[in-house]
Amino acid sequence: MRALQLVSDRNLEIADIAPPDSPGEGEVEIEIGAVALNHIDVWGWRGMAFAKRKLPLVVGAEAAGTVVSVGPGVDQLGVGQRVAIYGAQTCGTCRACREGRENLCENVGGIHGFHLDGFARERMVTKARLCVPVPDNVGMVDAACASITFGTVEHMLFDNAELEAGETILVQAGGSGIGTAAIRLAKHIGATVITTVGSDEKAEKARALGADHVINYRTERFEGVVRKLTRKRGVDVVFEHTGVDTWQGSLFSLTRGGRLVTCGSTTGITAQINLMQLFQQQYRIFGSFGCAIHNLSDGLAHMAEGVLPVVDTVITLDQIEEGLARLESRKVFGKIVMTMS
Template sequence: MNELAAPPVSARLMRALRLHGDRDLRLEDVAEPPPPAPGEVRLRMHAIALNHIDVWGWRGMAFAQRKLPICVGVEAVGEIVALGDGVEGWMIGDRVAPYGAQTCGVCPACRDGRDNLCENVSGVMGFHLDGFAREYVNQKARLMVRVPDAVGTEDAACAAVTFSTVEHMLFDNARLQPGEVILIQAAGSGIGTVAIKQAKALGCTVVATAGDDEKCEKAKELGADHVVNYSEKNFASVARRVTDKRGVDVVFEHVGATTWAGSLLSLRMGGRLVTCGSTSGVSAETNLMMIFQRQLRIFGSFGASMRNVADGLAKMAGGMTPVLDRVIPLDRFADGLDRLESRRVFGKIVVTI
């Protein structure tokens, strides 16, 4: 007599926040991932930090083909709960900031530590590929950055995109120097608040812009030397006035069309503008004669390297923490995106899992 076959074991379920269509987020029970493959770790996710890339994905602006539904969440912090074969240098219980860009690890840029210039990147988790807004994630061990013990979990959630973006913009690209004057646009944003702290720590003079008086006052409390409500005053005129008509050394730009011309006008001869965003529009007229006559330098800055992530976490461990606008639970993720989209935020919104 043949033995009866054992019934299939039901897959264990976990919570995941998935996007089914434009602005259609659903908190669902989905199957946990399989055991981590060789070279992978399994993470228990703890928190997500919201960014404009999350807003773009929520609004259907993925810039590349993706398959829905997709799990959201681009910037996160988690804890290792399982190790795949061959993983060395990590232990269960280690806290990590996962690097969301799925890089190849073998192209010249990857080998040189310029991860954000990977020639064969397969996508960004939470935007093109399933992201971190779920209880468990399998991730390549080589794409982990260790979180120092001194860094709180909610702060660490802001490392992989926010702090690292500012590190890459200010130091790899603009090469900000002690004592320089910098104009920081949209100072109430997540990267704007970090940029103020980074520049002041270097001994720079900061001119910060924001869209209302309340944000200007908060920027001043963070250390900005001069603040401009750009909805009421011409920030380029202020930048020139506070520098005795010379102009600023560096402009930290990520707003786009509405501030572009003024940002260029704010620069001194030979000044540097670094940009990582275009939230107000992707196209802007540019006075090319001004660019070459004044010998201005413009740097495009996208993402960051894993080294930038580690450098940002080291600064957090030294006391330079991110500004948190609020901390909310996973089921209010869409509320956080709405707040970010409507610019009612000062600093970062962190979502706990």
């Protein structure tokens, strides 16, 4: 069967690999329908893995597909069921997994597409408990954005920051995949959204998504605009995922007792913090990585209600390098999704 493999840094090849074995106890075989691209794919493409990996490696960390066969003991899923797939091989038995906090698994076996073979292949076998049914009115391309894009945002906004209706949120990099999802989900629950983007073109698109205020960070200091918009009060929540370039401004944008939640460090991993400011203003800072399986279910439920991911481009398997280059260039607005058929 066909698969997309990383054979060396920045060198991807479409290869013929052996099909998977039949699913075992508690497993299902899935025909992959669509794979969503993320910055984690760009990092892997550049060779920036966080752990040792063995090449060639099948890429793809976020996907959806259709169950084509089930193993013994699987009764929650059936043949023909469309599913979104959780991207980490969690143990399912540690305390965190038992409590539904799979992203804190104590014995995680790795992340697909980064440490383990990923989803960019025609078929794969995985544990049934890592698959979440897709609602009938949600398409395959949208469902492919459930595990990282919507799942990450659901976990950041609602599990960690506990964003509520009537609050004001600053979404950094509102044109990114998770930024566009954060805008839509925050507006869906009744929050006021301020967002930053890097061009006037993206500003228009962000407003069309429902953002109440859009700041072009290349022409304005976003923290000053935020203080002005909020009459010096600041925002209740900052959705931060860009790193050192926006860190200080994000903290300055918070109201007293405000919450900052971060899941990324694209512009650098080391930032300074004023401890006096931290405790005097009583900020709450949350580090957020990945999501729990229930966040996939919540994200798919929101999609079924019409809160869909923003898809910039749909590409084919043969166009993967073009897709990664577009993602790396930051010209993308929303998600790039690769279909497997």
